Amino acid sequence: MPIYEHRCPEGHITENLYKNRPEIVSCRCGKDAKIIPSLFARTPGLFGDCSMGGVNGHYDASLGASYKNSMERDALMKAKGVVHLDDVGGDSAIDDHFNRQRAKEKESTDYMNKYNSVLKETHDPVTAMSVAQESK
Numbered sequence: 001m002p003i004y005e006h007r008c009p010e011g012h013i014t015e016n017l018y019k020n021r022p023e024i025v026s027c028r029c030g031k032d033a034k035i036i037p038s039l040f041a042r043t044p045g046l047f048g049d050c051s052m053g054g055v056n057g058h059y060d061a062s063l064g065a066s067y068k069n070s071m072e073r074d075a076l077m078k079a080k081g082v083v084h085l086d087d088v089g090g091d092s093a094i095d096d097h098f099n100r101q102r103a104k105e106k107e108s109t110d111y112m113n114k115y116n117s118v119l120k121e122t123h124d125p126v127t128a129m130s131v132a133q134e135s136k
Contacts, residue, residue, distance in 0.1 A: 006035050
């Protein structure tokens, strides 16, 4: 459905979607608004794409700002120190990071368990440390 713009005598502009083109509609102030010529929406992106939102751009709550194209979004992200997920390997990069972190924690826990068990048997911290190191 096309968007039609109408202007009332008070100067209010109303945009609405209509199946059929109405010449006169009622404005929010209650007066009759007449159809006015409108331009096509211009929503440029990095390469002229129009996937970034409407005429006024796109508001990104996580960035706390509006941008009109992908270049503006990238500049905002750089200024705020935000890295795009695709730049670090996508979703799998996060999973890989946490898997590596869990493996390190398990290794550390295993080391401490071995150290404590040997220390309990021998009551010698040097021996406990050397046996725990060997088991790595």
